Amino acid sequence: MEAGKGSTDLEKEVLNAGLCTSCGACVGICPYIKVVKDRVAVIEPCGITDGKCYDFCPRTLTDISELDRRIFGQERSDSSLGPYISIEMAQAKDSKTRNRGQYGGVVSALTAYAMSKGEIGATVLTKPFNESLMPTSVLVEDSSQVLSCAGSNYIASATLARLNEAMKQQTVSLGIVGMPCQILALRKMQASKHENGSKEVKLAIGLFCTWALSYKSFHEFLKGKINPSQIKRLDIPPPPANKLVVVTEAGTLEFPLDEIREFVKPTCGICFDMTSEFADLSVGMVEGVDDWNTLIVRTPEGKMIIDKAKEDGIIETKPLPEANLSHLREASLLKKKRALDEIVKRTGDKNNLLYLRLSDAELRKLR
Amino acid sequence: MSVIKIDRPGQSVLMMGNEAIARGAIEAGVDFSSAYPGTPSSEILESLARVAEHFGLYAEWSVNEMVSLEAAAAASLTGLRAIVAMKQNGVNVCSDFLMTVNLSGTKGGLVIVACDDPSAISSPNEQDSRNFAKFADLPLLEPATFNEAREMTKYAFELSERLGLPCIIRSVTRISHSRGNVELGELPERKRSPSFEGVSIAGAFVALQHAALHQKLEQAREDFENSKFNWYVGPEGAKFIIVTSGTGWFYSREAVAALGLDSEVGILKIGTTWPLPEKFIIDHLKPANELLIVEEVDDFLEQNIKVLLAEQAKTLGPIEVYGAKSGHLPACGEMNQDKVAKALATIKGVEYSGRDEAYAQRARELVQPYLSPRIPTFCAGCPHRASMWAIKSALKLDGRDGFVTGDIGCYSMGAGPAGYFQLKTIHCMGSGIGLATGFGKLGQFDFNRPVVAVCGDSTFYHAAIPGLINARFNNSNVLMVVLDNAGTAMTGFQPHPGSGIDALGEPAPVVDIEGICRAIGVPVKVRDPFELDEAIEELCDLLQEDGPKVMVFRRRCHLAETKERPQKKVFVDPDKCIGDECGCARFCSRVFNCPGIIWDPTTKKARIDEIVCTGCGVCAYLCPQGAIVIEGN
Numbered sequence A: 001m002e003a004g005k006g007s008t009d010l011e012k013e014v015l016n017a018g019l020c021t022s023c024g025a026c027v028g029i030c031p032y033i034k035v036v037k038d039r040v041a042v043i044e045p046c047g048i049t050d051g052k053c054y055d056f057c058p059r060t061l062t063d064i065s066e067l068d069r070r071i072f073g074q075e076r077s078d079s080s081l082g083p084y085i086s087i088e089m090a091q092a093k094d095s096k097t098r099n100r101g102q103y104g105g106v107v108s109a110l111t112a113y114a115m116s117k118g119e120i121g122a123t124v125l126t127k128p129f130n131e132s133l134m135p136t137s138v139l140v141e142d143s144s145q146v147l148s149c150a151g152s153n154y155i156a157s158a159t160l161a162r163l164n165e166a167m168k169q170q171t172v173s174l175g176i177v178g179m180p181c182q183i184l185a186l187r188k189m190q191a192s193k194h195e196n197g198s199k200e201v202k203l204a205i206g207l208f209c210t211w212a213l214s215y216k217s218f219h220e221f222l223k224g225k226i227n228p229s230q231i232k233r234l235d236i237p238p239p240p241a242n243k244l245v246v247v248t249e250a251g252t253l254e255f256p257l258d259e260i261r262e263f264v265k266p267t268c269g270i271c272f273d274m275t276s277e278f279a280d281l282s283v284g285m286v287e288g289v290d291d292w293n294t295l296i297v298r299t300p301e302g303k304m305i306i307d308k309a310k311e312d313g314i315i316e317t318k319p320l321p322e323a324n325l326s327h328l329r330e331a332s333l334l335k336k337k338r339a340l341d342e343i344v345k346r347t348g349d350k351n352n353l354l355y356l357r358l359s360d361a362e363l364r365k366l367r
Numbered sequence B: 001m002s003v004i005k006i007d008r009p010g011q012s013v014l015m016m017g018n019e020a021i022a023r024g025a026i027e028a029g030v031d032f033s034s035a036y037p038g039t040p041s042s043e044i045l046e047s048l049a050r051v052a053e054h055f056g057l058y059a060e061w062s063v064n065e066m067v068s069l070e071a072a073a074a075a076s077l078t079g080l081r082a083i084v085a086m087k088q089n090g091v092n093v094c095s096d097f098l099m100t101v102n103l104s105g106t107k108g109g110l111v112i113v114a115c116d117d118p119s120a121i122s123s124p125n126e127q128d129s130r131n132f133a134k135f136a137d138l139p140l141l142e143p144a145t146f147n148e149a150r151e152m153t154k155y156a157f158e159l160s161e162r163l164g165l166p167c168i169i170r171s172v173t174r175i176s177h178s179r180g181n182v183e184l185g186e187l188p189e190r191k192r193s194p195s196f197e198g199v200s201i202a203g204a205f206v207a208l209q210h211a212a213l214h215q216k217l218e219q220a221r222e223d224f225e226n227s228k229f230n231w232y233v234g235p236e237g238a239k240f241i242i243v244t245s246g247t248g249w250f251y252s253r254e255a256v257a258a259l260g261l262d263s264e265v266g267i268l269k270i271g272t273t274w275p276l277p278e279k280f281i282i283d284h285l286k287p288a289n290e291l292l293i294v295e296e297v298d299d300f301l302e303q304n305i306k307v308l309l310a311e312q313a314k315t316l317g318p319i320e321v322y323g324a325k326s327g328h329l330p331a332c333g334e335m336n337q338d339k340v341a342k343a344l345a346t347i348k349g350v351e352y353s354g355r356d357e358a359y360a361q362r363a364r365e366l367v368q369p370y371l372s373p374r375i376p377t378f379c380a381g382c383p384h385r386a387s388m389w390a391i392k393s394a395l396k397l398d399g400r401d402g403f404v405t406g407d408i409g410c411y412s413m414g415a416g417p418a419g420y421f422q423l424k425t426i427h428c429m430g431s432g433i434g435l436a437t438g439f440g441k442l443g444q445f446d447f448n449r450p451v452v453a454v455c456g457d458s459t460f461y462h463a464a465i466p467g468l469i470n471a472r473f474n475n476s477n478v479l480m481v482v483l484d485n486a487g488t489a490m491t492g493f494q495p496h497p498g499s500g501i502d503a504l505g506e507p508a509p510v511v512d513i514e515g516i517c518r519a520i521g522v523p524v525k526v527r528d529p530f531e532l533d534e535a536i537e538e539l540c541d542l543l544q545e546d547g548p549k550v551m552v553f554r555r556r557c558h559l560a561e562t563k564e565r566p567q568k569k570v571f572v573d574p575d576k577c578i579g580d581e582c583g584c585a586r587f588c589s590r591v592f593n594c595p596g597i598i599w600d601p602t603t604k605k606a607r608i609d610e611i612v613c614t615g616c617g618v619c620a621y622l623c624p625q626g627a628i629v630i631e632g633n
């Protein structure tokens, strides 16, 4: 990783360049960088020239092969989905968890299970709706609170800021659920030469993600149409539905996805990762099957939890149909290709990939 | 016991100039007193309020100088004697009423004390309020000594009553705020009973009223011809005369003595500077062929004397006049003995070195090690520091290059490092919101930078409400932040309509700031600025709203707080402090910069300066490491 850069560079290269994902990795470390809603800003330059913020950020130089080697012990063989051990369909066995969960409730079920088994002492989660359109990050210290964070809010949340704060105080091992950019930042923290508590994160569950929305424009769009504090659920059903479903206490509304796309964060257009490739476990939907999840097991630590959870009847799994798998591959590859095109469009130089560093072999496969 | 209460006529007592003015009012049997606080005038009403009960007089802190003068004028209209005190900017505020009550006239003695702040030590401007006397055709008195301040005030009531006109006394910082001997006069029995008959209407037969006003002023001039406040000292038939008023009297005397010019330079001291006692002046200037005019701030006296000289050219012959126009003395800044001596020495061609520069340099070097370098900043524990940080943070997070319009109060320092250079405009009371309403309407010209107007609680009542109403009426995009520290902190914590007590310290109804905002129809939020994260988030949310909106940052001035409650002990846990490292980089002592926190370069840790710290504890909230501990928490 590049050394010798600090908050001033972060501001210039990431924040002012519109690359910030609002992951929160740079927030909560120091008093200089703050977030409100999903807007991150350097309030005042701190003067440090080799800072954690720059080092942790998922949009500063990121060497994919090096991370692969660090986390998985080898470089990826699968260019579309990243390193993995297995891919299956999974579902929480508890019906309440399934009902509260976005799809199969696997994320919530596994999180609560890992906590109750003492694998992790607390988890950083994101409460999707808390009488506001903006999700809030929370440190959950009791497995019974996990379900209160079930469901998806498509607005980017600076969840890692909560992790940074937790790491300053927390003495127990931690878990985290995050988007691909957040899991990437977590891995950069763990790889950083700067001391931080992220080695205490023992379970990283990554969500699938095509894009996230920015609060301000989406809020403006919804204003007058619904009362944002009454939202109970957001959903983007699989193609060909092509819509965003908003469930509120007052009823359900649907918006064509094409209307929503303009609120997508600009940085999502250069995002290379759809399936949280650096997580222990990655979870997404299964196209066409409502209350099941796609589950990618990537690390031995992830596999161990899944095996135990199956044994203890927390989740059940079954093979993911071949058609779904190839669809997933296509979608993920498409995101990568689009990202590369968009990056080159922005830099005007096909050798300047902004934050991304890919091996020549990988690049050839993708181009 | 208050010195102005002492009942021993003839005794000499050490008094502050403002107390001498208050004593003069007491000796005149003043019934009614009102003021809005402002340096260097505040102690006049403070002194009167302290003895109000004792003498049975009325004293109030008014909401602003205009209302203050109007209230005092009402008392005068019933035949009571009334005094109103203000700083120079206050004269501007009340000038609208002043320019009409001069026409309609008054009844009981009405004295307006205008205290100018030359060099603007505590003001946004420097101004010579004497011009208002000429502008409004009102008699003007300028005390030169402390005892004269007392005597003049007493006389001003009598004159005002005789003429049926308000009378203006012009003081300056070095009169108002210095101390000197004052000879006590008799304390009268107050016996006036008010009645209001007839009408007091300006604007009816204005031309007649105006002509009558000029006649009254002529009467004043006649009175001034034999005034004891005008005198001459020096050799008979002096060819060189210093004409001076106010503080210039002492400076001139010292300068003449220092240069050893007593035998050739005379001093004509004028206490009644508008209208000028023309005959008196002409008589004394007859032998002279050179004049030096010494006064503080504008060349007010100089110009009026020059007019007189021109009119009397036949009698007086050619006289050379030195002063501001000739460049010998500045028409700005505080006057002093040195400036006068230099001017005099230049004109007379004598040696004068003033204070030896080498000596001054040595004195500075000797003292320097004992002075800690300090920028003008908010006190330790001041809520404004947190408010400014919140505003800075919110504007940065908002990301649209928003900026702040400032107003008058402690928080004016927010234009400098104390407030992280946030304030981009500062003018007069209420101008922050006024300017903001304009900036907030420039969207149609593609000027879309968010604008935040700050104003203090006292300023809010004083002058900001019309601006806010304008913002609402014209739907201007402004965020007004009321920095409510529960008092008029800048001038010494005088109560205001939100304080719940009056000038005498008695309980008073509270005029609720939020209630006013709501009544205007503007959304209003209230936050403790020490809860910074919430405060910042709320500001960011408000900035997103169109139209006017108000945030009240409410936290009492911590100095006032510690007077009533024992202050908490705060300390730094050196094991937790990470100092220069990434994650802090000396945030508390270098960036947030409360003077209560110091950086210890030997241990490379922050430390609390126990002498300066007021125990407010906001740094404990801000420290990223939780290294700052509040004892007992």
Ligand SMILES: Cc1cc2nc3c(=O)[nH]c(=O)nc-3n(C[C@H](O)[C@H](O)[C@H](O)COP(=O)(O)OP(=O)(O)OC[C@H]3O[C@@H](n4cnc5c(N)ncnc54)[C@H](O)[C@@H]3O)c2cc1C
Binding pocket: A100, A101, A102, A103, A104, A105, A106, A107, A108, A109, A125, A126, A127, A128, A135, A149, A150, A151, A152, A153, A154, A155, A156, A157, A159, A177, A178, A179, A207, A208, A209, A210, A211, A212, A213, A283, A284, A285, A286, A293
């Ligand atoms: C912005 C976003 C985009 C997504 N895009 C896709 C996609 O394109 N394809 C796909 O298959 N799946 C996507 N998902 C994932 C999907 O919505 C489900 O979260 C996932 O399938 C897990 O389902 P579950 O039933 O196990 O979830 P649950 O058991 O309900 O758990 C959901 C978890 O998500 C976390 N969460 C909710 N909102 C956020 C947020 N804004 N930021 C971070 N964490 C959050 C909560 O902490 C909770 O633990 C996306 C999720 C998000 C938040």
Ligand code: SF4
Binding pocket: A010, A014, A015, A019, A020, A021, A022, A023, A024, A025, A026, A027, A040, A053, A056, A057, A058, A059, A185
């Ligand atoms: S670390 Fe995350 S929040 Fe901070 S600048 Fe980078 S992407 Fe944005």
Ligand code: SF4
Binding pocket: A021, A156, A179, A180, A181, A182, A209, A210, A211, A212, A265, A267, A268, A271, A272, A273
């Ligand atoms: S698309 Fe990428 S950058 Fe955008 S929210 Fe999802 S993971 Fe983060």
